[in-house]
Amino acid sequence: MKASVVLTRPLGRNELLAQRLDAAGWRALSLPALLIHPLKSDPEQLPLPRDYDLVVFVSSNAVRFYLDQLAEQSGRASWPHGTLAATVGWASAQPLYASGLLSRAQILHPDAESCNQDSEALWALLQARLPHMKRALIVRGESGREWLGKQCEQAGMQVRRLSLYGRKAAQWSDIQAKALAAALAEPESCVFLLTSSESVDAVCANIRRLGLESAWARSRFIVIHERIASRLQSAVSAAGNPAPLMVKVCPPSDDAIFQAIGQMAPP
8 A cells, every 4th residue: 555645735735745746656645734715905005015124924825915915906016125025934935936026135034954944043034134124014824923023023123913814724525534534544654744733733623523533643744843743742642642653843845845755654
């Protein structure tokens, strides 16, 4: 039986990696843990990058929703030379590069190969630029960590938070549930990719609903941050399986994830 890899990133984020895994001989199963939906907003009221020294995007979805509204507001998206765009991870920055609106020098994010793809890593990169920045816009979902915004405020910056999308836990269909149960028939040959603490909670809720807790605990896991690993271990322990999990932490790029899966998945 082929090893199965369960990809839980949101819809649209799994397809290329799934094709790559299938070509390498694994069986990829796309089961998005979270559903992403835009929040109602008036593009005419969108804060413009020209009014800020720094615009921080907490995810690639934040980038996409913002650039879409920016284009709708003005008829054509534009970005001033004096405004820096920053993301908490390399993967989140890719829509900025693809947009062609900014020079590479205007885009700041942790290095692609670093396991530290988070607010703390971005904050370290911002330190040298703080004397030149007074106003910051943080583009985010309707909930999330407040740490980076508070750091900016404590450094004397005026910070505005802009929520453009929401997340809700997906409930997998009967067809998806059957595919997952088949993959977990041999749990030691099943690898789960988990990329946020919220996705851990959502996946755990589906696993409980389907009665697959015991098999899930014997699976292998790829996560992109130590916080996610900790949340996962706590969730599985709370479900009655306290034994340490087989977890590997890796950077969030598809290349790093693919390599990590190769190290964790049986042949």
